[in-house]
Amino acid sequence: MFKNQTFPPYFKRPAVAVVCLCIVFWATISLHPRGFIYNVKPIVLFDDAPQYAFATILTAEGDAEYPDVEEPYLKAARLLTYQLLHNPRTRNGSVEIPLLVLVTPDVPQNHRDILEDDGATIVPVESLGRDWIHPKWGRWSNVLAKLNLWNLEKYDKIAFLDADSVIFRPIEGIFESPQTDVRQTLTSKVNTTSELPEHYMIAGIHDPWMELNMPPVKGQEFYEKNNYMNAGFFVLSPSKPLFDYYVSILDTPDQFDSAYPEQNLLNCAHRTDGSMPWQDLGPGWNLKGGSRFDYEAGLMSIHHKWWRPIGDEFMAERIAEAMEEMRIHLRILEEQGEVQF
Structure with a gap:
């Protein structure tokens, strides 16, 4: 019908404009079901691209030292969800990376629903506790989960952050760190009920407080200075054989000091002089606390409970700023009937 037909210039320009607007409108609506409220997320273009994920964990435990703070860890998990998935200042900017929230059986369904509405992917998990495990604090009773x-072997790499973390800058670059390359296990078998995998990957950061205050004892040599990894921020490559190896350690009582359950298990399994030594990501990704100097030097995130005081006033302001950004975001969505606030 239009094969040889020509259009006058005054018609061409509006027509092109209308077509462009339609394309933009269609792309915006189709890429995100909530339309213009959220920033449109980018698309993974290739099916064979590496599958990455962020992850955290939520249990029903509260903070016994701050009992007046209502649902502190739920709010912390919501802040992490907002920062990793929605905040333009801190979210991933290249490809879509989900946030997995591991929830133990004691987490109420309404808390799961809230996080799912926020955009998180809920992953119910078992607690993995054992009778011989006696955590230092009651709120750590489910951390082995x-x-x-x-x-979760569908993912090539997972970056884990404890829920009480605050993000300052996008952290997806961590997946490309050379320290997160898969490595060959140095010894194929050890004296355990489970065989080690041929390959593994776990990379994390040092825990200076533990390295300074926990002197090594026989069987706990991983406490030695410069050897101890913090389990609040690390990157791993999922592996069912490695999971089975961890369970074999759990099923052999007193293999490690259970005061810090999952942290000491991982340090035991990935001791720096062992078959699968953990790799050091460096301090720029995450710190406990931190200062203005750290922030201005490019610190990506901190491990600090948003409801507790922090010694550095500048960092306290950054945490308050992050919480306020989330409140504004959720208030807008609540007005639209999108989420619970």
Whole structure:
């Protein structure tokens, strides 16, 4: 019909404009079901691209030292969800990376629903506790559930952050760090009920407080200075054989000091002089606390409970700023009937 037909210039310009607007409108609506409220997320263009994910964990435990703070860890998990998935200042900017929230059986369904509405991917997991495990604090009774991360083999790499973390800058670059390359296990077998995998990957950061204050004892040599990894921020490559190895350690009582359950298990399994030594990501990705100097030097995130005081006033302001950004975001969505606030 239009094969040889020509259009006058005064018609061409409006027509092109209308077509462009339609394309933009269609792309915006189709890429995100909530339309213009959220920033449109980018698309993974290739099916064979590496599958990455962020992850955290939520249990029903509160903070016994701050009992007046209502649902502190739920709010912390919501802040992490907002920062990793929605905040233009801190979210991933290249490809879509989901946030997996591991939830233990004691987490109420309404808390799961809230996080799912926020955009998180809920992953129910078992607690993995054992009778011989006696955590230093009651709120750590379910932290061994983190080990379920190694069962999620659909992902090539997972970056785990404790829920009480605050993000300052996008952190997806961590997946390309050379320290997160998969490595050959140095010894194929050890004296355990489970065989080690041929390959593994776990990379994290040092815990200076533990390295300074926990002197090594026989069987706990991983406490030595410059050897101890913090389990609040690390990257792993999921592996069912490695999960089975961790369970074999759990099923052999007194293999490690259970005061810090999952952290000491991982340090025991990935001791720096062992078959699968953990790799050091460096301090720029995450710190406990931190200062203005750290922030201005490019610190990506901190491990600090948003409801607790922090010694550095500048960092306290950054945490308050992050919480306020989330409140504004959720208030807008609540007005639209999108989420619970």
